[in-house]
Amino acid sequence: MSFNMTIDNEIALITFDDGKVNAVGFGLIDAFNQALDSAEADAKAVVIYGGEGKFCGGFDLSVMKGEDKGQQQALVSAGAALVKRLYAFPKPVIMAAEGHSIALGAIFLMAADLRIGKDGDTKYGLNETAIGMVLPSFGMELAKARLASTSLTEALLFSRIYQGEEAVKAGYLDAAVPQDNVLNTAMSYAAQLKMLPSSAFAESKRQLRKETLEKMGV
Structure with a gap:
């Protein structure tokens, strides 16, 4: 797994790319939390990018299909805590999803403030x-x-999987653009959102999402 974070012009860009489907295991969750610690301290907006043509296919199946139920429960709990942290994060969080975003990948999208995806044959759901x-x-x-x-x-209930503008209409994405424009569009929005007063943004977000965060029960 290639994982990298840079902070430039007060925007943290977090890139994760395993060359496959970006399965989420313990190591990736730890890396995300460390990156978010730095972003919370030193950035005013965060962009999370799954690499060229990818985003996230869900939890690591080597754990989820294994025989160790304790490891499975621990991984789901750690993933849930990360999702809740993203949803409550005091700075704007923008997702740039050029590829399939299924299961936990779709949950990551729902946890962000703004989601930019691909307008072509890419699955979200x-x-x-x-x-x-x-x-x-x-x-x-x-x-x-x-x-x-x-x-x-x-x-x-029906597990419908969406693409492009259908994913926008359903609520997984806020915009569907050509693949070459996904990251640039996300970075452009980050440049705008970082200008919002930080304390007002954080408190408004806390109030807006308080009820859902309590119901998430992590």
Whole structure:
């Protein structure tokens, strides 16, 4: 896994890329938390980028399909805590998702303040029901808060997967642009959002999301 964070012009750019689907394991969660510590201290906005043509395909299947139930529970708990931190983060968080964002990848998108995705054949959605799982409560509450009310049934019960403008309409994305423009668009929004007064932004975000954060129960 290649993981990198730079801070330039008060914008933290976090890039994670394993060359595959960016599966989330313990190491990646630790790296994210360390990067967010630095961003909270030294940046005024955060952009999270999954690399060229990628974003996140969910939890590490080597753990989730293994026999160690304790490790599985620990990984889900650590992922839930990271999602809750992103959703409550006191600085603007922008996701740049050029590739598939499924399961935890879609939850990451819902935890961000602004989500820029690809307008082509890229999949965004929650597939838990389709693979015989129930979305954990932290993801369910986040979905109810961030997805369009008219899309909740098909997104959560039918496991519908969306692309492009359909993903915008459903609430997974805020904009769908050509792949070459995803990161630049996210960085442009970050440059605008970093100008907001930090203390007012943080307190408004806390009040706006307090109820959902409490329901997420992490």
